Amino acid sequence: MESSATQAAHTAPPIQPPCDDGLLNGVQAVWEDWRGIAHAHMHLLGLEAQRAGESLSAILKYGLLIGMLLFGAWLALAVALVWWLTDFGCAPPLALLLVALLNSMGVIRYSAALRRRSQYLRFPATMRSLQKNGQPPEQKELF
Numbered sequence: 533m534e535s536s537a538t539q540a541a542h543t544a545p546p547i548q549p550p551c552d553d554g555l556l557n558g559v560q561a562v563w564e565d566w567r568g569i570a571h572a573h574m575h576l577l578g579l580e581a582q583r584a585g586e587s588l589s590a591i592l593k594y595g596l597l598i599g600m601l602l603f604g605a606w607l608a609l610a611v612a613l614v615w616w617l618t619d620f621g622c623a624p625p626l627a628l629l630l631v632a633l634l635n636s637m638g639v640i641r642y643s644a645a646l647r648r649r650s651q652y653l654r655f656p657a658t659m660r661s662l663q664k665n666g667q668p669p670e671q672k673e674l675f
Contacts, residue, residue, distance in 0.1 A: 610631050610635070613627075613631050613634075614627040614628055614631050617630065617631075
């Protein structure tokens with residue numbers, strides 16, 4: 533015969549580790565808060581991306597209009613310069629040639645500046661940091 537203490541030990545339910553429902557509920561609440569915050573931030577990011585796209589579109593449109601207006605003003609200045617040169621006795625074809633040469637010098641100057649600045653479109657420092665052995669990757673000319 534087994535003693536009553538031994539029999540009680542065999543029939544007693546197994547001991548379960550204490551479960552703190554308060555801690556579990558707290559962790560779940562924090563998780564839900566994080567999800568809500570992440571969702572709110574992603575929604576804000578989407579709205580700001582939409583606004584940035586609309587702003588970029590407007591900036592490009594305004595830039596195009598400004599460029600057209602500047603082209604008209606530049607053309608008027610070129611015509612005035614040709615007219616002024618012809619008033620001083622310069623032949624009209626020569627006056628047109630001088631204005632064309634002046635414009636060409638401006639094109640050459642700003643084309644060189646454009647070429648110099650275009651190298652930064654390739655993120656050179658980032659590319660160098662990503663290369664092993666510090667060797668730059670092969671790069672093709674953009675312009």
